Amino acid sequence: MRSYGQYCALAKALDVVGDRWTLLIIRELLIRGGCRYTDLRDGLPGIATNLLADRLRELEHHGIIYLEDAPPPVATTLFHLTERGKELETVIQKLGTWGAPLLATSSRGDAFRTHWLVLPLQHNLIDRSPNERPVSVEVRTGDEILTLFTEGGRVRVDLGARPHHNAVIHGAPHLVMALLLGKMELASAKAAGLKFNGDQKVLRRIKPVSTSVS
Amino acid sequence: MRSYGQYCALAKALDVVGDRWTLLIIRELLIRGGCRYTDLRDGLPGIATNLLADRLRELEHHGIIYLEDAPPPVATTLFHLTERGKELETVIQKLGTWGAPLLATSSRGDAFRTHWLVLPLQHNLIDRSPNERPVSVEVRTGDEILTLFTEGGRVRVDLGARPHHNAVIHGAPHLVMALLLGKMELASAKAAGLKFNGDQKVLRRIKPVSTSVS
DNA sequence: CCGGATCCGGGTTGATACTG
DNA sequence: CAGTATCAACCCGGATCCGG
DSSP states (O other): OOOOOBSOHHHHHHHHHOSTTHHHHHHHHHHHSSBOHHHHHHHSTTOOHHHHHHHHHHHHHTTSEEEEEOOTTTOSEEEEEOHHHHTTHHHHHHHHHHHGGGGTTOOTTOBOOGGGGHHHHHHHEEESOTTSOOOEEEEEETTEEEEEEEETTEEEEEESOOSOOSEEEESOHHHHHHHHTTSSOHHHHHHTTOEEEEOTHHHHHEEESSSOOO | OOOOOBSOHHHHHHHHHOSTTHHHHHHHHHHHSSBOHHHHHHHSTTOOHHHHHHHHHHHHHTTSEEEEEOOTTTOSEEEEEOHHHHTTHHHHHHHHHHHGGGGGGOOTTOBOOGGGGHHHHHHHEEESOTTSOOOEEEEEETTEEEEEEEETTEEEEEESOOSOOSEEEESOHHHHHHHHTTSSOHHHHHHTTOEEEEOTHHHHHEEESSSOOO
């Protein structure tokens, strides 16, 4: 992208991360940590492969990501965020919070990846009973499985299943989000097709930070 | 901009404000309030007039701005942010904070407008002695004049001069910012060409929030 | 299969000129 | 003052190809 050429911090930030796809690439790296080229392409449906290669080059040049030559058995290069790159998490969180209301009117043809739920869930959920024993919830939606678990008053969200969990939520992404973010009661969500098994007390314990939307 | 087509709040936000120039237009409206078309063009050096017209149309369509037909004496249309548009201030503040370190290595040919300093100053300065009588500082840099004044523990930054002020700072933008944001001592700033007249105590009273950069 | 590079058609941007 | 019109240059998306 051509530089705005303005002596302004916002313009300078956009010179680096204002390109199309750039912030979405950083979203992927924030969620998943080190990624292979193909992992990124899978998490960014619609991106052209030459654009992904271009963006990764620019991001490395700007010190936002670095490349790791993974040792054998994998023998591939992994892309990681630098510390400077990780500092973009607050930017992405604010943009996501602002954009969350737009999901309500989302078109049905939208692509979806389960791991996209990690950041909004992690930013909005807290453990209301941090002194009781830890609990975890398995979330089955889309093509992958997420696990929510309490940890030090916070709620961590990880990709993949765990051997133990106190409850399982299974259903369409918007129903899962509406239930967990307190926009819908369990009964309504079930009526809309969501399935819930296990201890319902976890829903009173894992709650959104406030009445916030995203 | 073509939609990313992803069921993700970040992608939806970028569908609306991810276009080139869009966030800079919102910056202008945040700083100055209602603007005429020409005000916006002047505050966005480098933008093509057809792009400005396109972006304003899209922003109105998305409910980020609205048009006001200013009554005579001015008899022109003014562009305003809606409440939804004003909610982007936190996004812009985070992006600006992230981008602030990039100003250090800024090229000398960058365009500059004095009012671009309003948001970074207002976000980073507080009144360390909110119970004493209010003070104000006139800042002369670039082509316009700013006035800083304490108000309820905060520091407000407005465009234009005031009849009364306790001190005047006059010099290059980067020196003004370095002094006010605590990155440079007054003596060093003066040695670099900054001029300071009036009560130096205001510099111990109007201070950056922390050691933050932007 | 992985990590791209190359090519091409179409859409977007930027500069300038022009108009009500 | 507030845009529209025009057009060249650039960028994007999709497809294909290629070396490890």
